[in-house]
Amino acid sequence: MMITQIGGVPMDADRTAPYMPRLEEAFNKMIRFMNSSSTSYQSVAPGPLLSGSQRIVLRALINNGPFQVSEVANQLGVTLSAATGLVDRLVKARLVTRERDQEDRRVVWVKITTEGEEAVRAAEERRRAAFREMVQNLNEGELAQLCDMLERMW
Numbered sequence: 001m002m003i004t005q006i007g008g009v010p011m012d013a014d015r016t017a018p019y020m021p022r023l024e025e026a027f028n029k030m031i032r033f034m035n036s037s038s039t040s041y042q043s044v045a046p047g048p049l050l051s052g053s054q055r056i057v058l059r060a061l062i063n064n065g066p067f068q069v070s071e072v073a074n075q076l077g078v079t080l081s082a083a084t085g086l087v088d089r090l091v092k093a094r095l096v097t098r099e100r101d102q103e104d105r106r107v108v109w110v111k112i113t114t115e116g117e118e119a120v121r122a123a124e125e126r127r128r129a130a131f132r133e134m135v136q137n138l139n140e141g142e143l144a145q146l147c148d149m150l151e152r153m154w
Contacts, residue, residue, distance in 0.1 A: 030134065037130030044129045047122030048093060053078075053086055058095060058120045061112040066099075072110060095119055 039049065050058070053076055060075050061067060067075070073083035087110055090096040095116035101107035135143060 033134060034127065034130055037126050041126035041129045045122035045125035048095070048119050050119060050123045054090060054095070055120060055123050057086065057090070058112055058116050061096065061110065062117060062120060066109040066111040068107065069110060090116070 056076060057072055060072075069083050069087055070080060072087060073080045076083060076086075078086075087096065087098070090110075091098060093115075095113055097111050097113055099109050099111055101109060135146065138146065
C-alpha cells in the first residue's frame with residue numbers, strides 16, 4: 001500500500017484512487033461553472049468582469065489595505081513585475097489608485113477606490129448566484145453535509 005503526504009497529512013493512495021476520476025471531473029466542472037459566473041450572472045450584479053487575481057487583490061485591499069506593490073506580489077505569490085502589471089490594469093480600470101506616501105515619497109501605496117469596492121461586491125454577488133444554482137437540488141441536510149466535508153478538507 002502506497003502512502004503519500006498531502007499538506008503534511010498521510011494519504012492512503014489506494015483508498016482514494018478509485019474516486020480520483022470522479023473527483024477530478026466534478027472539480028473541473030465546478031471550476032468551469034464558477035469561472036463562467038462572471039458573464040452568466042451579469043444581470044444579477046452588473047459590473048466589470050474581474051479575473052481571479054484581480055478579485056483576490058481587491059478583496060485583500062478591502063480587508064487589509066492599502067498595500068505596496070511588493071505586498072500585492074506576496075499576496076498572489078507572483079513576481080513583482082507580474083504584480084505591477086496587474087496593478088497597472090486595475091489603475092487603468094479605476095479600481096485602485098497609486099498614492100505616494102506623505103512621509104517617504106519613495107513609497108507608493110495601492111489603494112482601492114469606491115469603484116473597486118463596488119466591483120468586488122458585484123463579482124461576489126455573481127459568484128453567490130452561481131453557488132446557489134450549483135446546490136439548488138440539495139436539501140438542507142445535504143447542504144450541511146457538503147459544508148462539513150469541504151471544511152474538513154482544509
